Amino acid sequence: MKSFLCILILIAIFAPCSALARGIVEHDVGPGGRKPVQMSKAEVETESAEVVVVDEQLETEGPPQPEGPATPSNVMIYDRWGRFRAGLIGPGFAAANKGPGAMMTMGLEGEYFIFERLSAGMQVSVATEFDDYAILDILPFARYTFDLHSHPRWSLYVQGGVGVALYNGKHAAADIAIPGGGFWYQWTDHLSVGADAWFHVFVRGQTAVGFALAPAVRYQF
Numbered sequence: 001m002k003s004f005l006c007i008l009i010l011i012a013i014f015a016p017c018s019a020l021a022r023g024i025v026e027h028d029v030g031p032g033g034r035k036p037v038q039m040s041k042a043e044v045e046t047e048s049a050e051v052v053v054v055d056e057q058l059e060t061e062g063p064p065q066p067e068g069p070a071t072p073s074n075v076m077i078y079d080r081w082g083r084f085r086a087g088l089i090g091p092g093f094a095a096a097n098k099g100p101g102a103m104m105t106m107g108l109e110g111e112y113f114i115f116e117r118l119s120a121g122m123q124v125s126v127a128t129e130f131d132d133y134a135i136l137d138i139l140p141f142a143r144y145t146f147d148l149h150s151h152p153r154w155s156l157y158v159q160g161g162v163g164v165a166l167y168n169g170k171h172a173a174a175d176i177a178i179p180g181g182g183f184w185y186q187w188t189d190h191l192s193v194g195a196d197a198w199f200h201v202f203v204r205g206q207t208a209v210g211f212a213l214a215p216a217v218r219y220q221f
Helices: 002-021 041-061
Strands: 084-096 101-113 118-128 134-147 154-167 171-186 191-203 207-220
Touching: 084 118, 084 191, 101 134, 101 207, 118 207, 134 171, 154 191, 171 207
Parallel strands: none
Antiparallel strands: 084 101, 084 207, 101 118, 118 134, 134 154, 154 171, 171 191, 191 207
């Protein structure tokens, strides 16, 4: 009889404990001594639904992409190294002493960018006052570009060169073209517009000086 009563008492104690244990979600106890958290069945179902929604968003949208540094919309603005560029210079204004006076000038040029900002090239131009004087100028040059980072489509440059000038196709003179400079605006990925200027010192029997200023259109390959 005593044994039977003890069994009934044990059943009465463990039955409620067993029912309570079924509502508890087990968690691993880490180094911080995390305690088990009791969650109802509705809370477990809600958390599972949220996980499914997040997984579906990752499948359709992909993982978030890191934001990189801001770059100019025009990819060619800072992409000159190792490229060729051809240009049309003029028609513009030129002047020289020792006779020619005011003239019209125009020409062609080509350059190769040895580095991103340093280039070497050749400019061939003709200046004439349509009467007595015509000057053919063959000028190898070097040019260094300064990019305006606050206005990435605009660039300034300085240039210098030493070449040969022919007066009326007969008389040759050395052309020391220092200093020179100009600017351009990068209109499209390949096309730019701007202005080009030179100061010339013509050295022969007599030394003459000249100046040229002209608009410039250039195309980068």
